[in-house]
Amino acid sequence: MKVLVIEDEKELREVITQSLEKECYIVEQASTFKEGINKLAGYDYDCILLDIMLPDGSGIDLLRELKSMNKEDSVIIISAKDSIDDKVLGLELGADDYLTKPFHLSELLARIKSVLRRKNQQGFQSLKWNNIEIFVDERSVLVDSHAMVLNNKEFELLYYFVVNANRLVTKSSIAEQIWGDNMDEADSYDFVYSQVKNLRKKLKNHQADVNIQSVYGMGYKLTNE
Structure with a gap:
Protein backbone atom coordinates (compact mmCIF):
# COMPACT_ATOMS: atom_id res chain seq x y z
CA MET A 1 0.00 0.00 0.00
CA LYS A 2 1.28 3.44 -0.92
CA VAL A 3 0.99 6.50 1.33
CA LEU A 4 1.78 10.14 0.59
CA VAL A 5 2.80 12.33 3.55
CA ILE A 6 2.24 16.05 2.88
CA GLU A 7 3.79 17.77 5.89
CA ASP A 8 6.12 20.76 6.06
CA GLU A 9 7.67 19.91 9.44
CA LYS A 10 10.68 17.81 8.40
CA GLU A 11 11.22 15.98 11.69
CA LEU A 12 7.58 14.90 11.93
CA ARG A 13 7.50 13.95 8.24
CA GLU A 14 10.56 11.74 8.65
CA VAL A 15 9.27 10.11 11.84
CA ILE A 16 5.95 9.28 10.17
CA THR A 17 7.73 7.96 7.09
CA GLN A 18 10.05 5.71 9.09
CA SER A 19 7.18 4.38 11.18
CA LEU A 20 5.09 3.52 8.13
CA GLU A 21 8.02 1.96 6.29
CA LYS A 22 8.55 -0.36 9.26
CA GLU A 23 4.97 -1.50 8.64
CA CYS A 24 5.91 -2.21 4.99
CA TYR A 25 4.05 0.75 3.47
CA ILE A 26 5.53 2.44 0.40
CA VAL A 27 5.88 6.08 1.50
CA GLU A 28 6.39 9.23 -0.55
CA GLN A 29 6.78 12.76 0.80
CA ALA A 30 5.89 16.35 -0.04
CA SER A 31 6.71 19.36 2.11
CA THR A 32 4.92 22.16 0.23
CA PHE A 33 1.63 22.86 -1.54
CA LYS A 34 3.44 22.83 -4.91
CA GLU A 35 5.14 19.48 -4.28
CA GLY A 36 1.85 18.06 -3.04
CA ILE A 37 -0.16 19.13 -6.08
CA ASN A 38 2.49 17.69 -8.40
CA LYS A 39 2.34 14.36 -6.59
CA LEU A 40 -1.46 14.28 -6.61
CA ALA A 41 -1.64 15.11 -10.30
CA GLY A 42 0.86 12.47 -11.34
CA TYR A 43 0.26 9.50 -9.04
CA ASP A 44 -2.38 7.55 -7.12
CA TYR A 45 -2.17 6.69 -3.44
CA ASP A 46 -4.02 4.38 -1.07
CA CYS A 47 -3.91 7.05 1.62
CA ILE A 48 -2.77 10.68 1.86
CA LEU A 49 -1.75 12.26 5.17
CA LEU A 50 -2.44 15.95 4.69
CA ASP A 51 -1.33 18.86 6.86
CA ILE A 52 -3.61 21.91 6.64
CA MET A 53 -0.95 24.57 7.17
CA LEU A 54 1.69 24.47 4.44
CA PRO A 55 4.25 27.22 3.78
CA ASP A 56 2.91 28.09 0.33
CA GLY A 57 -0.76 27.23 0.55
CA SER A 58 -3.58 25.48 2.36
CA GLY A 59 -4.05 21.75 2.73
CA ILE A 60 -7.78 22.39 2.43
CA ASP A 61 -7.19 23.80 -1.05
CA LEU A 62 -5.11 20.70 -1.88
CA LEU A 63 -8.07 18.57 -0.81
CA ARG A 64 -10.34 20.60 -3.10
CA GLU A 65 -7.90 20.06 -5.98
CA LEU A 66 -7.77 16.33 -5.31
CA LYS A 67 -11.54 16.01 -5.43
CA SER A 68 -11.77 18.17 -8.57
CA MET A 69 -9.52 15.56 -10.24
CA ASN A 70 -12.19 12.93 -9.40
CA LYS A 71 -9.56 10.82 -7.66
CA GLU A 72 -10.47 8.33 -4.96
CA ASP A 73 -7.33 8.50 -2.79
CA SER A 74 -8.26 8.30 0.89
CA VAL A 75 -7.28 11.36 2.94
CA ILE A 76 -6.51 11.78 6.64
CA ILE A 77 -6.00 15.39 7.68
CA ILE A 78 -3.27 15.85 10.29
CA SER A 79 -3.26 19.32 11.78
CA ALA A 80 -2.25 21.35 14.81
CA LYS A 81 -5.49 23.31 14.38
CA ASP A 82 -8.02 21.70 16.71
CA SER A 83 -10.90 23.64 15.21
CA ILE A 84 -14.40 22.21 14.80
CA ASP A 85 -14.88 24.37 11.70
CA ASP A 86 -11.72 22.96 10.09
CA LYS A 87 -12.75 19.40 10.92
CA VAL A 88 -16.25 19.87 9.53
CA LEU A 89 -14.97 21.57 6.37
CA GLY A 90 -12.33 18.89 5.76
CA LEU A 91 -14.83 16.06 6.19
CA GLU A 92 -17.42 17.82 4.03
CA LEU A 93 -14.83 18.21 1.27
CA GLY A 94 -14.22 14.47 1.28
CA ALA A 95 -11.52 13.75 3.86
CA ASP A 96 -11.92 10.34 5.49
CA ASP A 97 -10.60 11.27 8.92
CA TYR A 98 -9.06 14.12 10.94
CA LEU A 99 -6.28 13.72 13.49
CA THR A 100 -5.09 16.57 15.68
CA LYS A 101 -1.40 17.07 16.51
CA PRO A 102 0.30 15.93 18.63
CA PHE A 103 -0.72 12.31 18.17
CA HIS A 104 0.74 8.89 18.89
CA LEU A 105 2.10 7.06 15.86
CA SER A 106 0.17 3.96 16.93
CA GLU A 107 -3.07 5.94 16.65
CA LEU A 108 -2.10 7.27 13.22
CA LEU A 109 -1.35 3.74 12.03
CA ALA A 110 -4.69 2.51 13.38
CA ARG A 111 -6.50 5.33 11.56
CA ILE A 112 -4.74 4.46 8.29
CA LYS A 113 -5.64 0.79 8.61
CA SER A 114 -9.25 1.69 9.38
CA VAL A 115 -9.49 3.97 6.33
CA LEU A 116 -8.00 1.30 4.06
CA ARG A 117 -10.38 -1.34 5.42
CA ARG A 118 -13.35 0.88 4.62
CA LYS A 119 -12.01 1.70 1.17
CA ASN A 120 -10.80 -1.68 -0.10
CA GLN A 121 -12.32 -4.29 2.21
CA GLN A 122 -15.82 -2.89 2.83
CA GLY A 123 -14.89 -2.77 6.51
CA PHE A 124 -13.98 -6.46 6.80
CA GLN A 125 -10.75 -7.67 8.36
Missing part, protein backbone atom coordinates in the same frame (compact mmCIF):
# COMPACT_ATOMS: atom_id res chain seq x y z
CA SER A 126 -9.77 -9.57 5.22
CA LEU A 127 -10.04 -9.30 1.46
CA LYS A 128 -11.36 -12.34 -0.44
CA TRP A 129 -11.12 -13.49 -4.03
CA ASN A 130 -12.40 -17.01 -4.79
CA ASN A 131 -10.32 -19.36 -2.59
CA ILE A 132 -7.80 -16.65 -1.64
CA GLU A 133 -8.08 -14.65 1.57
CA ILE A 134 -5.73 -11.72 2.26
CA PHE A 135 -5.28 -10.46 5.82
CA VAL A 136 -3.86 -7.00 5.26
CA ASP A 137 -2.99 -6.04 8.84
CA GLU A 138 -1.11 -9.30 9.41
CA ARG A 139 0.26 -9.30 5.84
CA SER A 140 -0.68 -12.96 5.44
CA VAL A 141 -2.46 -14.95 2.72
CA LEU A 142 -4.51 -18.14 2.87
CA VAL A 143 -5.46 -20.34 -0.08
CA ASP A 144 -8.20 -22.82 0.87
CA SER A 145 -7.33 -22.00 4.49
CA HIS A 146 -3.67 -22.96 3.97
CA ALA A 147 -0.93 -20.37 4.41
CA MET A 148 0.92 -19.14 1.32
CA VAL A 149 4.22 -17.41 2.07
CA LEU A 150 4.93 -14.30 0.01
CA ASN A 151 7.68 -11.72 0.22
CA ASN A 152 6.73 -8.07 0.69
CA LYS A 153 6.61 -7.19 -3.01
CA GLU A 154 4.63 -10.33 -3.91
CA PHE A 155 2.13 -9.54 -1.16
CA GLU A 156 1.71 -5.95 -2.36
CA LEU A 157 1.32 -7.19 -5.94
CA LEU A 158 -1.36 -9.73 -5.07
CA TYR A 159 -3.22 -7.17 -2.98
CA TYR A 160 -3.09 -4.64 -5.84
CA PHE A 161 -4.39 -7.21 -8.33
CA VAL A 162 -7.28 -8.28 -6.07
CA VAL A 163 -8.30 -4.68 -5.28
CA ASN A 164 -8.34 -4.04 -9.04
CA ALA A 165 -9.81 -7.40 -10.07
CA ASN A 166 -11.17 -7.59 -13.64
CA ARG A 167 -9.52 -4.28 -14.50
CA LEU A 168 -6.45 -3.72 -16.63
CA VAL A 169 -3.49 -2.56 -14.57
CA THR A 170 -0.57 -1.21 -16.57
CA LYS A 171 3.05 -2.04 -15.87
CA SER A 172 3.68 1.60 -15.02
CA SER A 173 0.84 1.69 -12.47
CA ILE A 174 2.14 -1.50 -10.87
CA ALA A 175 5.63 -0.04 -10.67
CA GLU A 176 4.33 3.18 -9.10
CA GLN A 177 2.16 1.33 -6.60
CA ILE A 178 4.68 -1.28 -5.49
CA TRP A 179 7.98 0.61 -5.76
CA GLY A 180 6.94 4.25 -5.38
CA ASP A 181 9.61 6.87 -6.06
CA ASN A 182 12.23 4.15 -6.55
CA MET A 183 10.68 3.21 -9.90
CA ASP A 184 12.23 6.35 -11.41
CA GLU A 185 15.62 4.69 -11.11
CA ALA A 186 14.61 1.78 -13.35
CA ASP A 187 15.30 1.82 -17.09
CA SER A 188 12.73 -0.89 -17.88
CA TYR A 189 9.80 -2.78 -16.35
CA ASP A 190 11.59 -6.13 -16.31
CA PHE A 191 11.38 -6.14 -12.51
CA VAL A 192 7.57 -6.06 -12.78
CA TYR A 193 7.60 -9.07 -15.10
CA SER A 194 9.90 -10.94 -12.70
CA GLN A 195 7.66 -10.32 -9.67
CA VAL A 196 4.50 -11.27 -11.58
CA LYS A 197 6.18 -14.47 -12.77
CA ASN A 198 7.15 -15.42 -9.20
CA LEU A 199 3.66 -14.64 -7.88
CA ARG A 200 2.00 -16.71 -10.61
CA LYS A 201 4.22 -19.67 -9.76
CA LYS A 202 3.33 -19.53 -6.06
CA LEU A 203 -0.38 -19.16 -6.82
CA LYS A 204 -0.26 -22.17 -9.13
CA ASN A 205 1.66 -24.28 -6.62
CA HIS A 206 -1.00 -23.53 -4.01
CA GLN A 207 -3.85 -24.21 -6.47
CA ALA A 208 -5.21 -20.69 -6.12
CA ASP A 209 -8.36 -20.13 -8.15
CA VAL A 210 -7.06 -17.07 -9.96
CA ASN A 211 -5.66 -16.08 -13.32
CA ILE A 212 -3.32 -13.16 -13.93
CA GLN A 213 -3.68 -12.51 -17.65
CA SER A 214 -1.02 -10.72 -19.65
CA VAL A 215 -2.38 -7.94 -21.85
CA TYR A 216 0.21 -7.61 -24.59
CA GLY A 217 2.09 -4.32 -24.56
CA MET A 218 0.03 -2.92 -21.70
CA GLY A 219 -0.04 -4.85 -18.45
CA TYR A 220 -2.09 -7.45 -16.62
CA LYS A 221 -5.63 -8.30 -15.54
CA LEU A 222 -6.71 -10.57 -12.70
CA THR A 223 -9.74 -12.68 -13.73
CA ASN A 224 -11.62 -15.89 -12.95
CA GLU A 225 -10.97 -17.31 -16.41
